[in-house]
Amino acid sequence: MSEAPTCPICTMPEPLIADDGFECGTCGHEWIDEATDGIADxxxxxxxxxxxxxxxxxxxxxxxxxxxxxxxxxxxxxxxxxxxxxxxxxxxxxxxxxxxxxxxxxxx
Ligand SMILES: [Zn+2]
The missing domain is CATH 2.30.30.40 (SH3 Domains)
Structure with missing residues (x-):
């Protein structure tokens, strides 16, 4: 597992996985996962x-x-x-x- 991201708005850890990235369960903010770590060619x-x-x-x-x-x-x-x-x-x-x-x- 790669390091879990935190919500860029309220900084809560452990966001929900959404279709396009992540969704914060605390404030509802959605954002795109731009991390590339761990992706094989x-x-x-x-x-x-x-x-x-x-x-x-x-x-x-x-x-x-x-x-x-x-x-x-x-x-x-x-x-x-x-x-x-x-x-x-x-x-x-x-x-x-x-x-x-x-x-x-x-x-x-
Ligand atoms: Zn949030």
Whole structure:
């Protein structure tokens, strides 16, 4: 585990994990997690190194857990973020934040 962040507004530790970062359970402030510690290098299906802010293209249909629809092949995901975990690519598709496995994308 990396060091737990504190709320930038009220400085309370142990924020809740939200879709886009953290949410403070005390004052309700939400903020983006910009920490990059602990993130391994992420490579696309062709072995190219991905960096935050890159655009990627989906190469396989993806299903979204518990939600209707999914992400179609060829969908472009702009300005990705990289996060720790099994689904290291975070991006927005149709206004929804999605997490994607690295070998399901290629660098745009
Ligand atoms: Zn707070």
């Amino acid at each position: 992420v490579f696309d299906v062709n072995g190219k190194l991905l960096a935050p802010g890159d655009d990627v293209v989906i190469i396989k249909d993806l299903k979204l857990d518990g939600k209707s629809g999914g992400i179609k092949v060829g969908t472009k995901v702009k300005s990705i973020r990289l996060i720790p975990g099994d689904h290291p690519i975070q991006g927005k598709v149709d206004g929804r934040t999605v997490l994607i496995i690295a070998d399901k994308v290629k660098k745009a």
